Amino acid sequence: MAPIPGRPTPPSRTPGGPVGRPGVRERATVPVLAFGGILMAVMQTVVVPLLPDLPRLTGASAGAVSWMVTATLLAGAVLTPVLGRAGDMYGKRRVLLIALGLMTLGSVLCAVSSDIGVLIAARALQGAAAAVVPLSISILRDELPPERTGSAVAFMSSTVGIGAALGLPLAALVIQYASWHAMFWVTSGLGAAGFLLAWWAIRESPVRAPGRFDVVGALGLAAGLISLLLGVSQGGQWGWTSPRILGLFAACVLITALWCVQQLRAERPLVDLRLAARPRVALPHIAALLVGFGFYANSLVTAQLVQAPEATGYGLGLSIVGSGLCLLPGGLTMLLFSPVSARISAARGPRVTLALGAAVLVVGYAVRIADSHHLWMIIVGATVVAIGTTLAYSALPTLILGAVPAGQTASANGVNVLMRTIGQAVCSAAVAAVLVHHTSLVGGVAVPTLHGYLLTFAMAGTVALVACAAALAIPKDRAGGGLRKVAGPAAETVRGEALEGA
Numbered sequence: 001m002a003p004i005p006g007r008p009t010p011p012s013r014t015p016g017g018p019v020g021r022p023g024v025r026e027r028a029t030v031p032v033l034a035f036g037g038i039l040m041a042v043m044q045t046v047v048v049p050l051l052p053d054l055p056r057l058t059g060a061s062a063g064a065v066s067w068m069v070t071a072t073l074l075a076g077a078v079l080t081p082v083l084g085r086a087g088d089m090y091g092k093r094r095v096l097l098i099a100l101g102l103m104t105l106g107s108v109l110c111a112v113s114s115d116i117g118v119l120i121a122a123r124a125l126q127g128a129a130a131a132v133v134p135l136s137i138s139i140l141r142d143e144l145p146p147e148r149t150g151s152a153v154a155f156m157s158s159t160v161g162i163g164a165a166l167g168l169p170l171a172a173l174v175i176q177y178a179s180w181h182a183m184f185w186v187t188s189g190l191g192a193a194g195f196l197l198a199w200w201a202i203r204e205s206p207v208r209a210p211g212r213f214d215v216v217g218a219l220g221l222a223a224g225l226i227s228l229l230l231g232v233s234q235g236g237q238w239g240w241t242s243p244r245i246l247g248l249f250a251a252c253v254l255i256t257a258l259w260c261v262q263q264l265r266a267e268r269p270l271v272d273l274r275l276a277a278r279p280r281v282a283l284p285h286i287a288a289l290l291v292g293f294g295f296y297a298n299s300l301v302t303a304q305l306v307q308a309p310e311a312t313g314y315g316l317g318l319s320i321v322g323s324g325l326c327l328l329p330g331g332l333t334m335l336l337f338s339p340v341s342a343r344i345s346a347a348r349g350p351r352v353t354l355a356l357g358a359a360v361l362v363v364g365y366a367v368r369i370a371d372s373h374h375l376w377m378i379i380v381g382a383t384v385v386a387i388g389t390t391l392a393y394s395a396l397p398t399l400i401l402g403a404v405p406a407g408q409t410a411s412a413n414g415v416n417v418l419m420r421t422i423g424q425a426v427c428s429a430a431v432a433a434v435l436v437h438h439t440s441l442v443g444g445v446a447v448p449t450l451h452g453y454l455l456t457f458a459m460a461g462t463v464a465l466v467a468c469a470a471a472l473a474i475p476k477d478r479a480g481g482g483l484r485k486v487a488g489p490a491a492e493t494v495r496g497e498a499l500e501g502a
Contacts (some may be wrong), residue, residue: 005192006456012067013492025201025203026456028197029143029201029202030140030152030155031334032197032200032201032202033202034136034138034159035194036096036132036165036194036253037132037133037156037159038131038162038166039132039163039187039190039191040103040130041159041160041163041164041166042164042166042167043072043103043106043133043167044072044076044163044164044167045128045163045164045167045168045171045182046167046168046170046183046187047067047069048069048167048168048171048303049172049320049324049399050171050183051066051173053180054068058114058115058116058119059116063355064120065116066124066237067116067120068119068123069233070125070234070320071120071121072124072126073127073229073421073424074127074226074229074230075124075226076127076128076129076421077130077229077421078127078226079099079130079131079416080130080220080415080416080421081221081271081411081418082149082218082222083095083098083099083128083131083135083414084131084134084135084410084411084412084414084415085209085213085411086213087131087135087410087411088207088209088407088408088409088411089208090409090412091204091205091208092135092138092139092142092205092207093139093202093203093204093205093421094204095135095410096132096136096139096198096202097199097294098193099128099135100129100132100191100195100198101190101195102125102128102129103126103128103132104191104314106125107126107184107188107191108124109121109122110123110181110184111184111185111188112181114181118174120350122330123181130333131414131439133160133413133417134397134410134413134414134416134417135154135410137153137157137397137409137413139202139205140152140153141153141401142206142207142406143203143205148347150342150345151338151339152342153398154341154394154395155341155394156397157338157340157396157397158338158341158390161295161386161389161390161392161393162331162332163384164299164327165328165330165332169328170186170322170324171183171324172319172320172321172323172324173321174186175320176321186272190281201226207406207407207409209408209411211267211270212268213301214263214266214268214269216266217262217263217269217270218270220258220262221259221270223251223255224252224259225418227248227249227251227252228249228252228422229425230248230484231245231252232426232428232429233425233428233429234423235429235438235499236429236432248289260273271411271415272411275408275412276412276415277403278403279473279474279475280402280405280474280475281362281401281404282398283470283471283473284399284400285301285415286419287354287392287470287471288396288417288419289419289426290358290421290423290463290466291354291357291392291396291420291425291464291467292422292423292424292427293423293426293430293460293463294358294361294365294388294421294427294463295388295389295392295393296363296424296427296465297456297457297459298330298364298365298368298460299327300429300483301456301457302323302326302378302382303323303324303326304448305378306318306324306326306375306378307320307322308448309443309447311442312440314453315451316375326375326378326379329379329382329386330385330386330387331385333390334386334387335393337387337390337406338390338394341357341390341391341394341395344391345394345395349476350361350398350402351399351401351471351472351474353391353392353398353470354392354467354471355471355472356417357389357392358388358392358464358465358468359388359470360384360385360387360388360391361385361389361392361460361464362388362461362464362465362468363388364382364383364384364385364461365381365458365461367381367382368381368382368385368457369454369457369458369461372457381485392467392471396416396472399474400412400413400416401413406430412429427460430459431459434452434455434456435448435452435456436453438455
């Protein structure tokens with residue numbers, strides 16, 4: 001089989017050569033990387049059930065406690081493209097182990113401390129885990145034969161939703177029957193297991209992007225993202241028209257403009273803006289932002305809605321554990337639908353899979369609007385949204401891998417994950433703004449109205465519809481659709497020529 005330009009032929013896995021049966025470590029590559037992706041998502045969600053009680057447990061204000069979420073978001077957004085570029089330059093396995101190690105260290109610090117300053121710093125360390133998925137996807141492209149890459153990438157992408165769905169009920173169960181420190185000890189053990197498994201099973205990819213690391217570009221990107229995400233995440237508390245928020249947004253615009261100029265002039269930029277501006281790369285990035293917004297509303301709202309007291313007229317009064325279990329079917333469905341996504345991409349191309357996923361998101365939110373009173377319909381609607389998320393998230397990295405050179409896969413997928421993160425941050429702020437403006441008093445406590453929740457579903461569904469349009473606007477792959485399964489040397493050569501001209 002003719003090799004893809006820029007992508008090495010996978011080395012022999014046994015003394016018998018490439019056609020020999022893979023060894024135990026080679027067969028463990030996909031499961032181990034998927035375990036790391038699930039861990040990343042679990043680490044991001046386990047703190048959610050704690051938020052109402054953390055002010056009492058730590059002696060800190062509610063505003064200070066909120067930084068345990070904000071710090072992870074900011075660190076993840078900044079480090080994902082930076083670590084992705086570092087992986088392309090210095091070795092993806094090496095940087096993957098660093099990300100998993102920082103994630104585990106952050107969990108240990110949370111387990112041994114109740115000081116809010118230490119907890120915020122520890123959660124920032126855990127933000128490094130956001131780079132695990134793009135690094136893993138790039139490793140899969142480098143290591144697996146083409147006929148296995150599509151399904152493995154789809155499965156890797158679905159781990160984000162699977163871990164998010166598992167993290168909430170896991171954390172709630174441990175907190176309810178043990179303690180919050182015990183929860184972080186559990187995640188520390190899981191993190192250590194993920195690190196050791198990756199060290200044992202993953203071999204270093206020979207693909208490198210030579211050059212000097214763009215330190216100025218990394219600092220500029222960090223400053224711009226912090227200004228943007230800090231303003232978005234704190235706008236509700238500080239006031240959207242307050243001098244601090246307006247100053248942050250102004251700084252974001254100025255810093256981003258200067259950063260773009262610096263990146264265009266740099267010999268080896270952190271982000272190749274010329275490549276990112278091409279429709280086959282830019283439109284998947286835009287779709288990632290919109291899908292990130294569309295999917296996240298489901299996670300944010302479902303738990304709140306079913307925990308609302310029955311006196312509201314719509315709430316079900318479920319416990320934290322019960323609300324987490326409502327999302328569990330969606331997580332399991334994502335596991336089942338990841339191979340379906342790979343098959344659709346192989347048959348029709350990943351742009352079709354992405355458009356279909358966004359359309360299913362719209363259907364899911366239509367179900368949520370039609371009936372948010374009965375538990376089984378709430379679960380059905382949330383599960384349909386999860387299916388759409390699986391299809392969309394599985395297609396996005398395949399589109400990126402089919403449009404960028406092999407030496408930029410980790411950094412390009414890192415940018416794609418960054419766009420999802422920005423979409424989630426904007427969604428969080430938008431949902432909070434809608435629900436705050438639609439409240440009623442129940443037992444002397446202000447709670448969101450059902451109308452507020454329905455507006456949130458309509459907003460998320462509209463954004464998903466725009467994501468569908470963006471997906472359909474992506475130019476077709478001249479080689480026939482991303483990483484679809486190829487039948488022989490001729491097809492492989494055609495795909496390689498398309499990559500060279502992308």
